[in-house]
Amino acid sequence: MYNIKFSEVVERLREVLNTKSDDDVAKSLEITPQAFFSFKKQNEIPSELLVRFCLLHQTSIDWLVKGEQETTSEYVNIPTYNPKIFTGEKTDETARKTEFIAFKNDWLQAEFGTNRTNLYLFNIEDDSMTPTLKDGDVVIVNKKDNLLDRDGLYLLRIEGASFVKRVQRLPGGSIRMICDNSAYQPIEAKADQIENGEILVIGRVVWMGKNY
Structure with a gap:
């Protein structure tokens, strides 16, 4: 595990979640508000939290950490809207499971550009x-x-x-x-x-x- 600068990823975390709330970001990372504040104060966040976040939200780790979008894959998985995850509700793993459908990367790029995330x-x-x-x-x-x-x-x-x-x-x-x-x-x-x-x-x- 290594630490990443908190200030470099927090805005992109908020963008994925479509929120401005620190509490929403903390819930999505499955940490307490106190832990979120501690990471913010130290300006460091464990990479394992971000990897888990990216797997759950089908988000590129390169984009989250560096702002760079992966373009090498022929297909991109788009997640089905899951209100249990979006609202941060505490549920079992079955309820939190997100389904995905693969779309051609070049079609998504032509239609939506960088907005596909x-x-x-x-x-x-x-x-x-x-x-x-x-x-x-x-x-x-x-x-x-x-x-x-x-x-x-x-x-x-x-x-x-x-x-x-x-x-x-x-x-x-x-x-x-x-x-x-x-x-x-x-x-x-x-x-x-x-x-x-x-x-x-x-x-x-x-x-x-x-x-x-």
């Missing part, structure tokens, strides 16, 4: 977005694009449930969550519901895979 897969499991998205379809979500600076399809998490909805911005920071299936009514949410985390914006849908 910010991508999640999400499986559609309802009919609320029919005909745009049907049960069994798969989408790619860019977790970096979660500021709701434009209308579009977003992966949202509300009251423990995760789903894709069409988001329309309204005056004052409110939003309207629209189901493309006319059998479902739109839902409006106030700006403070987003600000306080009652409605969590995971990211914007940037690709759709259809299940025919």
Whole structure:
């Protein structure tokens, strides 16, 4: 085991987790907040913690430590969104297990560039977005694009449930969550519901895979 400068990796740790919270980073590393503060103060962090983090989040250790992205592999594994890991919930290993789907590296590079480290897969499991998205379809979500600076399809998490909805911005920071299936009514949410985390914006849908 060797130590790596804490200041050089902490921002990239936050980027992978899509958070600014030190507590979230500590949870993802499976250490206490006190240990996190100690590493921060010493400006050193054990490499074994980072290796375990990279395996869990399917992140390149070269990118995490040096900011360099590996480009030699023909395929890149994109993780399926797992709310148990994303929210830092304490669960058994089965619940925390993340599934991956391999995509061609050159296609990901052409479509998303360096943003491919910010991508999640999400499986559609309802009919609320029919005909745009049907049960069994798969989408790619860019977790970096979660500021709701434009209308579009977003992966949202509300009251423990995760789903894709069409988001329309309204005056004052409110939003309207629209189901493309006319059998479902739109839902409006106030700006403070987003600000306080009652409605969590995971990211914007940037690709759709259809299940025919």
